Amino acid sequence: MVDSRLPAGRARPVRGPSIDRNSFEPPYYQLANILRRQIAAGELRPGDRVPSEGQLCEQYGVSPMTVRRAINILLDEGLVTATRGRGTFVRPLVLGTATFGLQALEDLFNDAHTTVRFLSVKTAPATPRISQKLGVPADAKVIFIRRLLSNDGEPVAYHREYLVFDPTQPIVEAEMGITSLQGLFEGRGETVLKRGDLTIEATVLTEEEATLLNATPGRAAFRIEHIFFDFEDRPVSWGWFIVRGDRLRFQATVGVRREGEGRS
Amino acid sequence: MVDSRLPAGRARPVRGPSIDRNSFEPPYYQLANILRRQIAAGELRPGDRVPSEGQLCEQYGVSPMTVRRAINILLDEGLVTATRGRGTFVRPLVLGTATFGLQALEDLFNDAHTTVRFLSVKTAPATPRISQKLGVPADAKVIFIRRLLSNDGEPVAYHREYLVFDPTQPIVEAEMGITSLQGLFEGRGETVLKRGDLTIEATVLTEEEATLLNATPGRAAFRIEHIFFDFEDRPVSWGWFIVRGDRLRFQATVGVRREGEGRS
DNA sequence: ATTATATAATACCATAGGGAACTTGTCAAA
DNA sequence: TTTGACAAGTTCCCTATGGTATTATATAAT
Numbered sequence: 337m338v339d340s341r342l343p344a345g346r347a348r349p350v351r352g353p354s355i356d357r358n359s360f361e362p363p364y365y366q367l368a369n370i371l372r373r374q375i376a377a378g379e380l381r382p383g384d385r386v387p388s389e390g391q392l393c394e395q396y397g398v399s400p401m402t403v404r405r406a407i408n409i410l411l412d413e414g415l416v417t418a419t420r421g422r423g424t425f426v427r428p429l430v431l432g433t434a435t436f437g438l439q440a441l442e443d444l445f446n447d448a449h450t451t452v453r454f455l456s457v458k459t460a461p462a463t464p465r466i467s468q469k470l471g472v473p474a475d476a477k478v479i480f481i482r483r484l485l486s487n488d489g490e491p492v493a494y495h496r497e498y499l500v501f502d503p504t505q506p507i508v509e510a511e512m513g514i515t516s517l518q519g520l521f522e523g524r525g526e527t528v529l530k531r532g533d534l535t536i537e538a539t540v541l542t543e544e545e546a547t548l549l550n551a552t553p554g555r556a557a558f559r560i561e562h563i564f565f566d567f568e569d570r571p572v573s574w575g576w577f578i579v580r581g582d583r584l585r586f587q588a589t590v591g592v593r594r595e596g597e598g599r600s
Numbered sequence: 601m602v603d604s605r606l607p608a609g610r611a612r613p614v615r616g617p618s619i620d621r622n623s624f625e626p627p628y629y630q631l632a633n634i635l636r637r638q639i640a641a642g643e644l645r646p647g648d649r650v651p652s653e654g655q656l657c658e659q660y661g662v663s664p665m666t667v668r669r670a671i672n673i674l675l676d677e678g679l680v681t682a683t684r685g686r687g688t689f690v691r692p693l694v695l696g697t698a699t700f701g702l703q704a705l706e707d708l709f710n711d712a713h714t715t716v717r718f719l720s721v722k723t724a725p726a727t728p729r730i731s732q733k734l735g736v737p738a739d740a741k742v743i744f745i746r747r748l749l750s751n752d753g754e755p756v757a758y759h760r761e762y763l764v765f766d767p768t769q770p771i772v773e774a775e776m777g778i779t780s781l782q783g784l785f786e787g788r789g790e791t792v793l794k795r796g797d798l799t800i801e802a803t804v805l806t807e808e809e810a811t812l813l814n815a816t817p818g819r820a821a822f823r824i825e826h827i828f829f830d831f832e833d834r835p836v837s838w839g840w841f842i843v844r845g846d847r848l849r850f851q852a853t854v855g856v857r858r859e860g861e862g863r864s
Numbered sequence: 865a866t867t868a869t870a871t872a873a874t875a876c877c878a879t880a881g882g883g884a885a886c887t888t889g890t891c892a893a894a
Numbered sequence: 895t896t897t898g899a900c901a902a903g904t905t906c907c908c909t910a911t912g913g914t915a916t917t918a919t920a921t922a923a924t
Contacts, residue, residue, distance in 0.1 A: 378831035421886035432706030531855035538845035567642035581802035591795035685917030
């Protein structure tokens, strides 16, 4: 066992993890992981105080900037809160901080077994709702696209999309719209769009959707509405996905996250 | 596209925004906003190169660390990508980067007009499914709680929760469970729980749920399943919320975010 | 022509040091 | 008892400087 009669004072050798100078992981990253692990292990509990920046500097032999950066990471993750003049404290579990992404939906698209079939591509006069959403005059022409996404032949998602119709370059614009979604998930192309707003709702399949998705009406489904804007902040595309509820689920974690979730 | 064959010379006076030294916003924050605004305005388009760190230093008269921090923010937001030795580039819109929060759910709880009613609090033998989820022996006693959340008298969510029953401190444990949810959203108390996993599904109301929620069966609803772990990583609470679909929606933005989303 | 090597540019990372703003507690004065 | 000033501790923030790893490019050698 370890001798606990430590001489007072003097940055005593920390019994526990330390920074590995020969690792590929930079010190700030290691330190963040160390602290996160201590929280995960319960050595630091909600409400507890995290050692001050000065203490951490001494303790791990790193510079203030490095400590700050490590703490900033935990701050971003919502794991701790810091108040100037008071200290840094471990935050209790807060459900509202949980986040989830569209990774599951993206996977659905990028799955090699997933195919996209166009049900229709045509122009149509805008309904009041469409004209409102896209900011075009009533009865203006819009491009209307319907897609069906199937996985191994089994339909899983139905997509409706309305695109503004630009008479100056009609064909190109339409083709952009057609190919747009593929690129959207991949990150290639699509230099036309600047911003998008997304909304997720729970809904049930209508008759039409049910027949297309090879299911019975009234089944549970997600409705993911989207609207994209161009660089002049004008709406370009409005539409929504209908995804069978049994084919999609979103997951989130609250509290201590998995180790090392670097940026992309 | 921006012409990158710039005349070699001389940090020319930048026509455009600059850092305000007398502002409350720290320089790194201002710089991040400037760049974000340039992306939002289309001055920097997807695929374009962001000026190098050195250039930004000169241009805005700040130190490298400050620049790095600003860029880190954009990196975290998924707005740009950086590769060592190559440069930093504006990223096209990627749907997968959209993140949704459970803030909406939290708001539902913390609304002053929301009240919680207990339908039942009792112990029951664990079904196979419960024993599996909570990691307790089959037929072990568990605490079973049913809650009904109403907003202005109108029921919006139904909650079932199973808690492990600790014979050593039965009453305290039970009460912890009862009060747990309140604290979970607020961030007070609840030093018992370390981590939680959440799953969000689309579903339709069963007969029972419909009558409780004062709606008709077959209506759309969210099913938010949760499982919480203690500091020994043992499951403590398993259950799920059934939230009326017309009372909850999740929203997110992809691409350029609103100005200034600091940490909490 | 192809391959290796040097060079520059770049994003990264860390150190050392100092200052500003806020909170808390103590102690003296009213 | 209450108020006010002060000091210490803390989180923040920035500057200045230098080093490392990777990439791209130009140059030399094969």
